[in-house]
Amino acid sequence: MYPFSFIYGFLYNIFQVFLLILEKCSFTYALDENIISSIFNNILQNIHENIPGINITQDIQEKEDVVFTKKLKVALLTNEIPPIVYGGVATWIVNFIKMFEKDDDLEIIPIFLAYNDKLPEECFNNYKHLRIINHHNEIKEIFNDIHICINNLWIAEDTIQAIKQLFPSLNIITVCHSLIRMENITNLGSCYTNNFNRQEITFQNSDLVVLISKAEEKYYNQLGYSNFNKKTKVIYNSYTPHFDNKDSSVDYCCNNTGYIGRHVPRKRPELPIMAINGLNKKEVKVFNMGVDFDKYDNKYWRKLEMEHKNNLVIIPFSADKMVKEKYWKSIGINCITGIYEPFGYTICESIDRSMPVIVSNIDGPKEIIEEVKDYVYTYEVDIDNYKNDIINISKAFQKVWDTPPEIRKFNSTMARKCLDKLRPEVIKLEWRKLIYDIYKSI
Numbered sequence: 001m002y003p004f005s006f007i008y009g010f011l012y013n014i015f016q017v018f019l020l021i022l023e024k025c026s027f028t029y030a031l032d033e034n035i036i037s038s039i040f041n042n043i044l045q046n047i048h049e050n051i052p053g054i055n056i057t058q059d060i061q062e063k064e065d066v067v068f069t070k071k072l073k074v075a076l077l078t079n080e081i082p083p084i085v086y087g088g089v090a091t092w093i094v095n096f097i098k099m100f101e102k103d104d105d106l107e108i109i110p111i112f113l114a115y116n117d118k119l120p121e122e123c124f125n126n127y128k129h130l131r132i133i134n135h136h137n138e139i140k141e142i143f144n145d146i147h148i149c150i151n152n153l154w155i156a157e158d159t160i161q162a163i164k165q166l167f168p169s170l171n172i173i174t175v176c177h178s179l180i181r182m183e184n185i186t187n188l189g190s191c192y193t194n195n196f197n198r199q200e201i202t203f204q205n206s207d208l209v210v211l212i213s214k215a216e217e218k219y220y221n222q223l224g225y226s227n228f229n230k231k232t233k234v235i236y237n238s239y240t241p242h243f244d245n246k247d248s249s250v251d252y253c254c255n256n257t258g259y260i261g262r263h264v265p266r267k268r269p270e271l272p273i274m275a276i277n278g279l280n281k282k283e284v285k286v287f288n289m290g291v292d293f294d295k296y297d298n299k300y301w302r303k304l305e306m307e308h309k310n311n312l313v314i315i316p317f318s319a320d321k322m323v324k325e326k327y328w329k330s331i332g333i334n335c336i337t338g339i340y341e342p343f344g345y346t347i348c349e350s351i352d353r354s355m356p357v358i359v360s361n362i363d364g365p366k367e368i369i370e371e372v373k374d375y376v377y378t379y380e381v382d383i384d385n386y387k388n389d390i391i392n393i394s395k396a397f398q399k400v401w402d403t404p405p406e407i408r409k410f411n412s413t414m415a416r417k418c419l420d421k422l423r424p425e426v427i428k429l430e431w432r433k434l435i436y437d438i439y440k441s442i
Helices: 003-024 033-050 088-099 136-142 157-166 180-186 197-204 214-222 271-278 299-307 321-330 345-352 363-368 370-375 386-401 405-422 424-440
Strands: 072-078 106-113 131-133 148-151 171-176 208-211 231-234 257-260 286-291 312-316 333-336 357-360 377-379
Touching (some): 072 088, 072 424, 088 106, 131 136, 136 157, 157 171, 157 197, 171 197, 208 424, 214 363, 257 271, 257 321, 271 286, 271 386, 286 321, 299 312, 312 321, 333 386, 345 363, 345 405, 357 363, 363 370, 377 386, 405 424
Parallel strands (some): 072 148, 148 171, 171 208, 208 231, 257 286, 257 333, 357 377
8 A cells, every 4th residue: 555545545534534523513614515625635735745755656666686698689570660550569569679779688679571561761770670571581581590589460370380480499479469359259340350360370389478468368368278388478568657747737627538549349439428428418528539531431430420519529540649639638537448458558648647537447457557546437347238338437427527626636646656567667677587587498
């Protein structure tokens, strides 16, 4: 338990007892209870800012006990590296390279599979040691000096099999960014995920599979992949906070809410507008960013836009940072919805910005907020009953609205503590230990 959490709870209980005594004794007092609550929390804020030794952003101290006897070349195999971006894997790749750019023992070598995409020339300036596989017959030369391969592909099982045939003793660590079979189930089937058997073949040809949350490892076992007899390891994605010493300018009086991210069935991005509509909150705007109108338009979201024209503000998918910043400044609550989520970068960004968040109590998001769950707003996910899901998230909305602005701010500040375990310096140690243990066993 954090010291300030204890102080807060202790003093808050005293305050509640004090109000109860006043009520029982039929005393009347001029001040409204909300005003008294506000005064009480201002006092707590002053305590928080002035008590020595309380620092909600203090660094996590870790000691490393691994000693490398030689410098290792670690391949980072991918088909995503900016500007080639298909999803969150590209973010993971960039973060991983940056995490190890000054490491004395491990040289990270990005290897881009260019069967479908050709990298622009500027990538060679952006990424040190970058290598390209243009043709199958280049694999032998490119992997000839590699000690360990970290694979981020799931649709190139032929390449993984070829690497194993050419270099039987080369350890391949496959990072599972998402279980495609789970995506296929929760997206109600999809032409993009019905080839999940290709990922299964990749697992079978790997030496170890890294899952990005404990929940993901549980799904991995439930789907029968443990029968492949491959070692597994849980290592969270790294996240670098950007607002440690910076004001994110959140308006804690604002009740407007938002969703930002991919629009697929498993994410249930329309839940916020459905909840606001059901609660008949005509004054609340719902900002939804990420709708794709480009290729096939989007009949479903066109329909929602007409049905909820007084409340719903749609922001089409955009990589423009200014558009994204406008989104964050338009809302006072951000929603992390869904029925399956291996990790969740959006929840990290929301909490980093000290934005009040409503979080689905499942999978990766649940693990991210585990130690600060008293400072965020969760709702119980009902995978099988969509209407019940709307009711549950509606209760979370009401809880936020019933929370005074100064308490919203306090909670959001305290919630940032959960990001400490995801900082690159922490995640890097876990990867170094894993690579060390694998290479030591060769």
